[in-house]
Structure formats: C-alpha cells, structure tokens
Amino acid sequence: MMEQAQSASNIISLAEHLGTRISDHVPETPxxxxxxxxxxxxxxxxxLSDPPLTHNNLSSPNSSLSSMSAFSPPEQCDIWSPGFRNNSSFDIRLDNPFLIEGVKEFSGPYSTMVEVPWIYRDGKKLGDVENLLQNFRSLICRLEEVDLRKLKHEEKLAFWINIHNALVMHAFLVHGIPQNNVKRLFLLLRAAYNVGGHTCSADTIQSSILGCRMSRPGQWIRILLSSNHSDPAVRVYTPKGIIHELEAAKEEYIRATFGVRRDQKILLPKIVESYTKDSGLCAAGVLEMIQKTLPDTVRKCLEQCQLGKSRKTIEWIPHNFTFRYLISKELVK
Incomplete structure (x- = not known):
C-alpha cells in the first residue's frame, strides 16, 4: 500500500503549474x-458497491433483505416492540435491527445509512474510480509530513479514529476481504501507513493508541473499529465534537439494534455487552443507558415492563462477522 502511494508524488497540479502549491492556498491540518x-x-x-447503490446512493436495492439476518434470534415470530404493540409488519422489521428502510422514528439516523454489502475489486470497476484512488494516494503521501505533537487530546482522538477506519477500508480494497478471523487479524497487522515518519499498523492504532490510553470513550471506540455485519456505521469524527460524536454514535447504534421479545426480554448485539462490562455498568445502569436512546413512547413502555428486573432480562445476540459496511449519509453527498 505504501508503494502504491508513491505514484501520486509525481502528479503535477494546476497550482504547481502556476508556480504555487495547493497547500499554499488551502490550509490543511492533520x-x-x-x-x-x-x-x-x-x-x-x-x-464499488456490489450490488450497485440506487436511489441517489442512499440505499442498496436489497438493503432490508441483506440486513435481515444480522441479529436474528431463534424466536423470530416472538419479537415485538413495546411502542408499536402487535403490528405484524413492525414485528418483522424488528428482526432487522439496522432498519435501513424501516421506521425512521425508531431507527433514527440508521434509517438513512448507506449499505455496502460487498465491493467489486475487478480492473474495470477500479478503473471507474481511478480519479478518486489517485486523490486518496495523494492524501496518504501527505500523512508522512503531519506533526501530531502540538495537537490537543480531542484532535488526536478524532485524527486516529479517522485514519484507522480509512486504513482498514483501504486494506480491504487492496488485499481483498478476509474470509476468516485469522486472516482478518493478519490484515490488521499487515496494513500500515507512514504517519509523521512512523509506520503505524491498524493493530497498533487499535491497541496502543486508541485502546490502552483511552478512558471511558476509548471503551466504545473499540466497538467502532471493525467492518463486520454487526458493527456501527462509518462516519467522520471532528476534534471540536469528538466526545459528543462518540456518544451519539453509541446511542444511535443501540437504538437501531434494540428489540424486545414477547416474553419482555431485551435483544441487543453482543458488542454492547462488551462495552457495558468495560464500563463497569450495573444492571440498572445498562437499562438506563438503553432507555436514553429510545423514542419516548418505547422508553415509557420499557420502563414499565422492566421495572424491578435484572440484567438477565437482556439477551445478547452473537456477533455476525460477515463483511458489510454502513456509511453515514453525509459522507456520500
């Protein structure tokens, strides 16, 4: 990946033809x-989405179907929503926690996320995005010159999350999508960028930069750094709003994946359980966190049916390691 980036160094821009560089006119920060x-x-x-995106790149034609098995528990017909009672059509949609084309009041921003279930990597398709690839290679080259020493904590946090996610997406594009977890781990160790003169792999960013050195926000960051079917959406993180953006990402994800069975057992993805354990949340704290993310009508019903019950009322749905990216709508405008 580093070698491919070098080809961009010979590109001469219009500004350079005129005797100046683009960076002389557009201030660029890390x-x-x-x-x-x-x-x-x-x-x-x-x-490069396979199948191609439609409807002005807002959703793929099979988004609701391909998401259907994301967290499917065995008792599919027993799933219900306290806010929508026994509406049969909504019961079915609750089996699709990422409501790409679902009820917007319930799923929130996830109802407008762009779904990329697979990517084409053949020569013709890559040729169609050559301009974008050239632009990306030039951005990689500029990473070598960044100086992070003067950045504040929030600036570093936003920078490394964005770099990590771009690096993993780039690695899948160059090396292909791993078919098992061993190959996925190998790819995280192999994929690296030169950042300010230092070689940083995806694994290094995860474990040494974002994981071990972070306090409470860091525990949620670990969940945001993957590319599996059960993972949260990709979005841009900014230094001014990073703490709020991380909290919003957590709440939107829980809201989009939340479900309730007829026996009043709450359904949530297992990565949320990892977060609650790392955060040291008690049973009451877990329920409070869930309730904060839900619409008012759903929250009130949940408060009534869960009153006095313990953490055992939550069923943690196993992680789905199938490749799939959800991309925040503002990234494709």
Whole structure:
C-alpha cells in the first residue's frame, strides 16, 4: 500500500503549474487530512458497491433483505416492540435491527445509512474510480509530513479514529476481504501507513493508541473499529465534537439494534455487552443507558415492563462477522 502511494508524488497540479502549491492556498491540518481520507474512501466504496447503490446512493436495492439476518434470534415470530404493540409488519422489521428502510422514528439516523454489502475489486470497476484512488494516494503521501505533537487530546482522538477506519477500508480494497478471523487479524497487522515518519499498523492504532490510553470513550471506540455485519456505521469524527460524536454514535447504534421479545426480554448485539462490562455498568445502569436512546413512547413502555428486573432480562445476540459496511449519509453527498 505504501508503494502504491508513491505514484501520486509525481502528479503535477494546476497550482504547481502556476508556480504555487495547493497547500499554499488551502490550509490543511492533520484533522482535515484524516477527514478527507474517510470521505474519499467512503465515496470509493459507494461506487464499488456490489450490488450497485440506487436511489441517489442512499440505499442498496436489497438493503432490508441483506440486513435481515444480522441479529436474528431463534424466536423470530416472538419479537415485538413495546411502542408499536402487535403490528405484524413492525414485528418483522424488528428482526432487522439496522432498519435501513424501516421506521425512521425508531431507527433514527440508521434509517438513512448507506449499505455496502460487498465491493467489486475487478480492473474495470477500479478503473471507474481511478480519479478518486489517485486523490486518496495523494492524501496518504501527505500523512508522512503531519506533526501530531502540538495537537490537543480531542484532535488526536478524532485524527486516529479517522485514519484507522480509512486504513482498514483501504486494506480491504487492496488485499481483498478476509474470509476468516485469522486472516482478518493478519490484515490488521499487515496494513500500515507512514504517519509523521512512523509506520503505524491498524493493530497498533487499535491497541496502543486508541485502546490502552483511552478512558471511558476509548471503551466504545473499540466497538467502532471493525467492518463486520454487526458493527456501527462509518462516519467522520471532528476534534471540536469528538466526545459528543462518540456518544451519539453509541446511542444511535443501540437504538437501531434494540428489540424486545414477547416474553419482555431485551435483544441487543453482543458488542454492547462488551462495552457495558468495560464500563463497569450495573444492571440498572445498562437499562438506563438503553432507555436514553429510545423514542419516548418505547422508553415509557420499557420502563414499565422492566421495572424491578435484572440484567438477565437482556439477551445478547452473537456477533455476525460477515463483511458489510454502513456509511453515514453525509459522507456520500
């Protein structure tokens, strides 16, 4: 990946023809660079989506069907919503926690997410996005010159999350999508960028930079750094709003994946359980966290049916390791 990036160094821009560089006119910070990388790679993924995106790149034609098995528990017919009672059509949609084309009041921003279930990697398709790829390679080259020493904590946090996500997406594009967890781990160790003169792999960013050194937000960050069917959406993180953006990402994800069975057992993905354990939340704290993310009508019903019950009322649905990216709508405008 580093070698491929070198080809961009010979590109002569219009500004350079005129005797100046683009950077002389457009101030660029490390954070702006990382944001541009996520935006560019998200645009590439949308154009390489298999099947192709439709409806002005807002959703894929099979989004609701391909999401249907994301967290499917065995008692599919017993799933219900306390806010919508026994509406049979909504019962079915609750089996699709990522309500890409579902009820917007319930799923929130996830109802407008772009779904990329697979990506084309053949020569013709890659040729169609060559301009975007050239742009991305030039962004990688500029990573070598960034100086992170003067950045504040929030700036570093947003920078590294964006860089990590762009790096993993780029690795899948170059090396292909791993078919098992061993190959996935190998790819995280292998994929790396030169950042300010230091070689940083995806694994290093996860474990040494974002994981071990972070306090409470860091525990949620670990959940945001994957590419599986059960994972949250990709979005841009900014230094000014990073703490709020992480909290919003957590709440939107829980809201979109929440379900309730007829026996009043709450259904949530297992990665949320990992977060609650790392955060040291008690049973009451877990329920309070869930309730904060839900619409008022659903929250009130949940409070009534869960009153006095313990954490055992939550069923943690196993993680689905199938490849799938959800991309925040603002990244593909």
């Amino acid at each position: 954070n702006k660079l990382s944001e541009d990388m996520i935006k560019c790679m998200s645009a590439i993924y949308c154009k």
